[in-house]
Amino acid sequence: MKQLRILLAMALLVLTSGNMFASSHREAPITALDRSADVTDWYAFVSYDHPDRVTMILNVDPLLEPANGPNYFPFDPNVLYEMKIDNNRDGVEDITFQFRFKTEIRAPGVFTGFVGGIFGIPPITALNGPGSEGLSLRQTYTVTMIKNGKVTDLTGGNTLYAVPSNVGPLTMPSYNSLFNQGVYSLADKVRVFAGTVDDPFYIDLGAAFDSLNFRMGVGGILSPQVDADDTHNYAPDSVAGYNVNTIVLEVPISMLTSDGKLHGPGEKEAVIGTYGATSRPKVLVRRTNASAAAFQQVNREGNSLINELIIGTGSKDKFSTDDPKNDGQFAAFFLDPLLAHLFNSVLGIPVPPPPRLDLLPLVQYMPPICPGCGPNDAGPIADLLRLNTGIPPTPVGKQKRLGFLVGDVAGFPNGRRPIDDVVDIASRAVAGILVDSVKYGAPIGDGVNINENGYGTSFPYVMPANSGRNSHHVGPGQDGCSGQPNGICPVN
Amino acid sequence: MKKIVAFMLTILGAVSVFAQTAATTSILSPAQLSIARAQQLIDKNPKDFEAYNALALALARRAREISDPTFYTQGEQALDKSFAISPANYDGARIQVWLLLGKHDFASALEAATKLNKRVPDDVMVYGFLTDSNVELGNYSAAENAAQWMLNLRPGNLPGLTRAAYLRELFGDPEGAAELMKMALDSTPPGEAEDRAWITTQIAHLKLATGKTSEAEELLQQALAAFPGYHYALRNLGKVREQQKRYDEAVALFQQRYEAAPHAENLFDLAEALQMAGRTAEAKTAFTQFETKSLAETNRADNSNHELIMYDADYANEPRKALEVARREYARRHDVFTLDCYAWALHVNGQDAEARKQVETALAVGIQDANMLRHAGEISLKLGDRAGAERYLQQAAALNAPDSERARELLAALSLPTSRSPKP
Numbered sequence: 001m002k003q004l005r006i007l008l009a010m011a012l013l014v015l016t017s018g019n020m021f022a023s024s025h026r027e028a029p030i031t032a033l034d035r036s037a038d039v040t041d042w043y044a045f046v047s048y049d050h051p052d053r054v055t056m057i058l059n060v061d062p063l064l065e066p067a068n069g070p071n072y073f074p075f076d077p078n079v080l081y082e083m084k085i086d087n088n089r090d091g092v093e094d095i096t097f098q099f100r101f102k103t104e105i106r107a108p109g110v111f112t113g114f115v116g117g118i119f120g121i122p123p124i125t126a127l128n129g130p131g132s133e134g135l136s137l138r139q140t141y142t143v144t145m146i147k148n149g150k151v152t153d154l155t156g157g158n159t160l161y162a163v164p165s166n167v168g169p170l171t172m173p174s175y176n177s178l179f180n181q182g183v184y185s186l187a188d189k190v191r192v193f194a195g196t197v198d199d200p201f202y203i204d205l206g207a208a209f210d211s212l213n214f215r216m217g218v219g220g221i222l223s224p225q226v227d228a229d230d231t232h233n234y235a236p237d238s239v240a241g242y243n244v245n246t247i248v249l250e251v252p253i254s255m256l257t258s259d260g261k262l263h264g265p266g267e268k269e270a271v272i273g274t275y276g277a278t279s280r281p282k283v284l285v286r287r288t289n290a291s292a293a294a295f296q297q298v299n300r301e302g303n304s305l306i307n308e309l310i311i312g313t314g315s316k317d318k319f320s321t322d323d324p325k326n327d328g329q330f331a332a333f334f335l336d337p338l339l340a341h342l343f344n345s346v347l348g349i350p351v352p353p354p355p356r357l358d359l360l361p362l363v364q365y366m367p368p369i370c371p372g373c374g375p376n377d378a379g380p381i382a383d384l385l386r387l388n389t390g391i392p393p394t395p396v397g398k399q400k401r402l403g404f405l406v407g408d409v410a411g412f413p414n415g416r417r418p419i420d421d422v423v424d425i426a427s428r429a430v431a432g433i434l435v436d437s438v439k440y441g442a443p444i445g446d447g448v449n450i451n452e453n454g455y456g457t458s459f460p461y462v463m464p465a466n467s468g469r470n471s472h473h474v475g476p477g478q479d480g481c482s483g484q485p486n487g488i489c490p491v492n
Numbered sequence: 493m494k495k496i497v498a499f500m501l502t503i504l505g506a507v508s509v510f511a512q513t514a515a516t517t518s519i520l521s522p523a524q525l526s527i528a529r530a531q532q533l534i535d536k537n538p539k540d541f542e543a544y545n546a547l548a549l550a551l552a553r554r555a556r557e558i559s560d561p562t563f564y565t566q567g568e569q570a571l572d573k574s575f576a577i578s579p580a581n582y583d584g585a586r587i588q589v590w591l592l593l594g595k596h597d598f599a600s601a602l603e604a605a606t607k608l609n610k611r612v613p614d615d616v617m618v619y620g621f622l623t624d625s626n627v628e629l630g631n632y633s634a635a636e637n638a639a640q641w642m643l644n645l646r647p648g649n650l651p652g653l654t655r656a657a658y659l660r661e662l663f664g665d666p667e668g669a670a671e672l673m674k675m676a677l678d679s680t681p682p683g684e685a686e687d688r689a690w691i692t693t694q695i696a697h698l699k700l701a702t703g704k705t706s707e708a709e710e711l712l713q714q715a716l717a718a719f720p721g722y723h724y725a726l727r728n729l730g731k732v733r734e735q736q737k738r739y740d741e742a743v744a745l746f747q748q749r750y751e752a753a754p755h756a757e758n759l760f761d762l763a764e765a766l767q768m769a770g771r772t773a774e775a776k777t778a779f780t781q782f783e784t785k786s787l788a789e790t791n792r793a794d795n796s797n798h799e800l801i802m803y804d805a806d807y808a809n810e811p812r813k814a815l816e817v818a819r820r821e822y823a824r825r826h827d828v829f830t831l832d833c834y835a836w837a838l839h840v841n842g843q844d845a846e847a848r849k850q851v852e853t854a855l856a857v858g859i860q861d862a863n864m865l866r867h868a869g870e871i872s873l874k875l876g877d878r879a880g881a882e883r884y885l886q887q888a889a890a891l892n893a894p895d896s897e898r899a900r901e902l903l904a905a906l907s908l909p910t911s912r913s914p915k916p
Contacts, residue, residue, distance in 0.1 A: 314613075
């Protein structure tokens with residue numbers, strides 16, 4: 001969801017990035033200065049095919065143009081990528097998974113990062129060994145777990161390769177096979193994947209940020225027919241055809257809970273709070289003798305949209321660099337979101353008066369996500385994506401894009417799956433649907449109901465990267481809205 | 493050092509759409525392409541103030557590309573139109589500071605950046621402007637604060653890292669500076685050929701200034717491989733060749749660099765190298781050309797007065813002219829390089845007590861510059877402080893930089909050891 005911040009970014013401020021956007025708009029806060037550390041989305045859910053495991057997805061570096069050679073968008077070796085889990089409701093992480101990347105340039109004389117099928121170099125069909133000769137730019141990574149102060153290397157002697165972007169069919173004739181080679185099974189039922197993939201996020205950014213100027217007859221307030229449609233798009237998905245860098249990790253629930261056991265949905269121990277974060281080494285202009293190992297957080301995401309839609313612009317950077325446990329300082333934004341007033345004035349719908357205590361379950365441990373939590377279990381206000389690990393996954397095919405709002409309780413805001421339509425869900429939550437689903441239940445939506453590339457049904461749950469040669473984006477007036485006549489996306 | 497500032501601006505402003513210029517061939521330069529794009533937008537909608545902002549920025553880039561300040565004037569005209577449509581637009585105000593820095597009007601840039609900083613307190617870019625203008629004016633403590641804010645607000649951001657690296661160099665920590673530049677390089681995507689070449693050249697410069705000549709040479713070859721004909725790299729490689737006493741090769745490199753970037757100060761390096769190569773007649777011609785070109789811009793903010801002062805003092809035997817230019821420059825800014833030039837101009841006019849005060853003020857910032865230390869040594873000698881002179885000259889010699897040679901010669905002439913025996 002942070003893509004929208006980037007889309008707002010003026011090219012002026014985008015540093016040494018491969019971003020193809022030169023569109024002039026206001027500049028977003030400084031995340032625009034650091035693409036590779038920009039957390040775009042954070043997901044956590046009980047694995048569809050393994051109800052005893054949790055999958056977490058950390059997406060970084062937004063709106064990657066698949067055709068943007070020659071080097072595409074590697075992970076940043078200076079960034080520490082982290083997944084953090086609170087399991088005792090104090091808002092502080094108890095378990096941290098860390099990912100560190102290294103870049104090797106195997107053929108420094110070659111003009112591009114990836115080559116194959118020409119110059120006598122075989123097509124790229126493998127991440128290592130024969131068939132990998134054309135992978136000049138290659139990245140490896142390590143996985144580390146920190147739990148109770150103990151550091152465990154989960155890499156376990158494996159060499160883990162990040163999956164490169166999909167250059168095109170001549171260079172990478174069986175890209176899906178490369179994608180599959182990037183799935184690694186480590187010890188203790190841990191699986192991991194890292195690489196460039198199709199961005200699973202979907203939204204009509206242009207309309208949303210033109211002051212909620214949703215496409216007429218479609219967005220704003222959805223018709224019952226459009227609202228009920230979980231398989232077609234009625235407005236252009238601004239993210240369609242773009243890639244993102246992802247790290248996907250699956251671990252047993254027993255590795256995450258405070259007592260190492262599985263719990264039923266009614267037990268508070270079943271609920272964890274999660275977030276993804278990026279950090280960089282802390283730098284002082286004048287060097288000191290102190291340890292140089294200190295890291296400083298650059299960005300984080302718990303609940304999608306909190307930073308983008310709720311936190312005031314002047315505080316976004318402070319929010320990004322601070323810890324969730326200190327989010328009480330932003331309580332005023334949660335309890336009286338400006339967006340609710342916008343909905344009221346622009347869409348003309350009623351919204352509940354502040355203080356919006358109904359939004360607290362997003363930032364505290366309480367029902368309905370944590371039915372087992374009493375008044376003393378709420379913990380501090382903290383933007384964590386809360387997941388009740390005791391709620392079994394909804395089988396593929398029965399999952400609903402509106403998740404929790406329509407009874408698919410394994411969906412957002414109980415964790416978040418790639419299929420969950422966080423734009424529509426969060427908009428409705430802000431408009432007050434949790435207070436009174438009739439009075440404040442207007443079906444707000446952008447008309448983008450699916451990710452056109454679909455969703456993975458098993459680990460790593462993301463879809464292979466869009467082809468640099470053969471993919472395209474979707475815009476107003478263009479093909480790409482399967483719910484509209486002839487598939488043409490509306491302009492107005 | 494103005495090249496550093498100019499490029500830092502480039503880095504700040506690298507318009508990403510041209511990220512892959514190395515891989516594509518285009519007749520138009522990046523700036524020309526941006527100008528054309530902005531013009532198209534304006535043609536489509538003459539009320540699009542953001543398009544005028546983009547045009548102003550593109551014109552500023554063009555000014556740098558071909559070293560033609562008239563583009564700054566055109567940039568200001570584009571901004572005027574932007575402000576006519578949208579009087580208080582923030583991006584326009586930022587680009588205005590950019591233009592002021594590009595024109596080396598540091599005092600006005602500082603004033604404007606300070607205003608912007610009050611308007612939007614946590615804009616990293618504005619802190620970049622504050623850093624740059626304060627560095628150039630010699631307000632190092634303010635510059636340090638602004639650079640630290642950049643790094644605190646957005647850890648690891650590239651403009652913050654490169655600025656902090658430059659400050660570390662000025663504060664006498666070249667190793668620490670190289671460390672930050674290396675970090676910046678690691679975070680620069682492999683496709684960003686020019687940015688990578690610039691950062692690599694900066695690391696080479698830091699190695700060269702501390703006597704690690706072969707490391708510097710290797711890095712410069714890398715930079716030139718990444719971005720062929722890169723004039724910053726050519727300049728530093730020329731300095732490497734001077735250090736190696738391969739003067740004719742140095743001359744060729746400076747010539748190549750002057751063709752790529754025909755600035756007056758680049759002629760000065762060329763003339764000096766010709767002199768070292770013993771090609772006196774060619775050197776004389778080059779110096780004369782330099783003088784003409786430099787005098788033409790001496791009253792502009794964007795000038796080559798530092799080189800002009802050195803030329804008047806060391807080659808033209810015009811001490812009074814040197815001091816006249818130095819006083820003018822000193823009235824504008826108190827950065828360490830201006831202080832050094834001012835000190836040297838005072839010295840050649842026999843005002844050594846004041847000269848010593850100025851050069852020691854510069855050295856107190858921490859910078860380890862062989863020329864500056866040698867100047868301090870010669871000034872001390874003139875004042876009869878032989879011990880002080882010895883100390884400064886030995887420091888200059890110990891750096892093993894290209895400019896250490898003259899300090900070594902002086903020490904030899906004075907029958908002083910080039911280095912002190914280590915203290916027990």
